[in-house]
Amino acid sequence: MNDAERQVQRLERILEVSRELTSTVALGPLLRKIVVTAAELTGSEDASILLWDARTGELHFRAASGDQAMRLANIPVPVDGSIAGEVLTTGEPLIVSDTRQDPRHYGGVGQKIGRDIHSLVAVPMQIKERRIGVLEAINKIEGPEFTAEDVEILTTLGVQAAVAIENARLVSALQEAYERLGELDQLKSDFIAIASHELRTPLGLILGYATLLRDQMGDTAAAQLDVVLRAAMRLKNLIETMLNLRYLETGELELACAQFDLRDEIADACNAYRSLAEASGLTLGMQLPDEPLAIVADRDKLHVVLDNLLSNAVRFTPSGGRIWVAAREQRGQIEVEVADSGVGIPQEALERIFERFEQVEDHMTRRHGGMGLGLSIVKGLVELHGGRVWAESDVGQGSRFVVMLPKQQSSSEGG
Ligand SMILES: Nc1ncnc2c1ncn2[C@@H]1O[C@H](COP(=O)(O)OP(=O)(O)OP(=O)(O)O)[C@@H](O)[C@H]1O
Ligand SMILES: [Mg+2]
Structure with missing residues (x-):
């Protein structure tokens, strides 16, 4: 050789x-x-x-x-x-x-x-x-x-x-980090479960008695009691958000489906926001078809979806702006859009905002409240229905959130 x-x-x-x-x-x-x-x-x-x-x-x-x-x-x-x-x-x-x-x-x-x-x-x-x-x-x-x-x-x-x-x-460092992350995740999940469970009972008492007092006291302390009631409702919503998130994460959330007219649910949601929108100097418009939008879905969960989208639209639209909600049937699916003429969302954040704790504004400097959880819950709930949600926007012009829902749940009996 x-x-x-x-x-x-x-x-x-x-x-x-x-x-x-x-x-x-x-x-x-x-x-x-x-x-x-x-x-x-x-x-x-x-x-x-x-x-x-x-x-x-x-x-x-x-x-x-x-x-x-x-x-x-x-x-x-x-x-x-x-x-x-x-x-x-x-x-x-x-x-x-x-x-x-x-x-x-x-x-x-x-x-x-x-x-x-x-x-x-x-x-x-x-x-x-x-x-x-x-x-x-x-x-x-x-x-x-x-x-x-x-x-x-x-x-x-x-x-x-x-x-x-x-x-x-x-590889072993990564594995260790993953395991640690898993433990933390579990800890956080347990903590949320326990905390929200323990918070519910006293909060229920506060809400119950404040409502009772408000009815009994007439005008004397109505304004003060309204503040208590509003604060308690906010806490209740926070707890529900945390619970929804946890159940979505652990896959424990199940759909309770029934057939209903989605127009009714949309109208309900809009009505609930009308006074808040008007108080914020916004107009809230609705465009629904004349025929029923029959859907088999979990009405309570779709309520949470609409509630979150509307609350965002109101919060991120300056006074004088416009919010509109429309729905239509499209090739066997139902498309719901919640749009506003507000601050808009930068292109690079359009997908990220659906992740947990993701907010366009920095946590430390933000003027708007909120935890950055709403849209992650929206996404979780829509996907649980076999649907899709996405956002479109031009910064400064407004945002448009679109939810596509199947009319029927493929695995459901149609309750
Ligand atoms: N209609 C909208 N217009 C402009 N920005 C929006 C709109 N909706 C959502 N965003 C942006 O997406 C972020 C995430 O929204 P998300 O609903 O998940 O959280 P949040 O509203 O900040 O807090 P939470 O819903 O937990 O109270 C918001 O902080 C905001 O930056
Ligand atoms: Mg929100």
């Missing part, structure tokens, strides 16, 4: 390692393959990977080509007073042709495994700027001593080993 052929063969072996790097092989077997290849291509007895351990400040064998990998794993190598340590510190490869002549050589490993180490080549392994360890080969068999070519081979394989190690580290 001539030089060129040998070179090609080496490259092929290195490529083979690269290919495994991008497949899903576990780290252990991959590193083992790298050291075996390293020993073979450098014509040496053995090769090994030593990683620096930040905790102990020592180098530890992570993989070895021979059959002593297990024993090596328990033999730490000091950074001060070893060739591997020197390579780690300086970042420069080293060839030692005769370890007995080199005071930097650490005899501890050879002694402990009963092995004579006479020559050695070591290259640093690094990830970006950080040196993580050393790839070394010992005891040249083919040829008198290690060469620059051996250094080159080890360097290439060392890069691959470093990538594999970094990948594995990232």
Whole structure:
């Protein structure tokens, strides 16, 4: 075999390692393959990977080509007073042709495994700027001593080993983060469930008694009691929002479907907002077909959808503006639109606003209240019905929210 052929063969072996790097092989077997290849291509007895351990400040064998990998794993190598340590510190490869002549050589490993180490080549392994360890080969068999070519081979394989190690580290960090996130999510979900449950009872009492008092006291304290009632209603809505969100997330929400005329529900929702709209200097218009818009759906949940869209339209439209609601049948589906002539939504936020806690205005500087949950609930409820919702807008001109609902629930009996 001539030089060129040998070179090609080496490259092929290195490529083979690269290919495994991008497949899903576990780290252990991959590193083992790298050291075996390293020993073979450098014509040496053995090769090994030593990683620096930040905790102990020592180098530890992570993989070895021979059959002593297990024993090596328990033999730490000091950074001060070893060739591997020197390579780690300086970042420069080293060839030692005769370890007995080199005071930097650490005899501890050879002694402990009963092995004579006479020559050695070591290259640093690094990830970006950080040196993580050393790839070394010992005891040249083919040829008198290690060469620059051996250094080159080890360097290439060392890069691959470093990538594999970094990948594995990232994957496990990611996994950990996911698990932690899952735990947090569960905690938050439990917290919401308990808190909203516990809040409901006292709030029910406040609402009940405030209503009673308001009726009994006549005009004396009506204004004050109205404030109490409004505040309590706001709390009630918040609690319902949180519960809806949680049930949507856990998939516990079920549809209670019945057939009804969607025009009635839209009219109800608009009427509920008319006085608020007018108080805010807005006109609220409605455009509904003459024929019934028969739909099989969960009326309460569609109420929540309309309520959220209307509340947004009122909040994000300055005085003097216009809000209109329209609905029509379209190819077996019902399209409902809630539009306004308000502040509008920037193009890049049109999808994001349907995510939880996403608001166009910054939380810290916002003038409008709200938690940024309404639209995520709208989306959840519409999708639960097998429908779709999206937003269209021109900043400064207004926004248009469109809800597309199937007329029938595919799995429902049509209650
Ligand atoms: N009609 C609209 N016009 C302009 N911007 C809107 C409109 N509707 C929603 N947005 C933007 O989308 C964001 C998210 O709306 P969403 O209803 O999810 O939350 P919110 O109204 O801020 O709070 P919450 O509904 O929880 O009380 C709003 O904060 C606002 O920036
Ligand atoms: Mg809202």
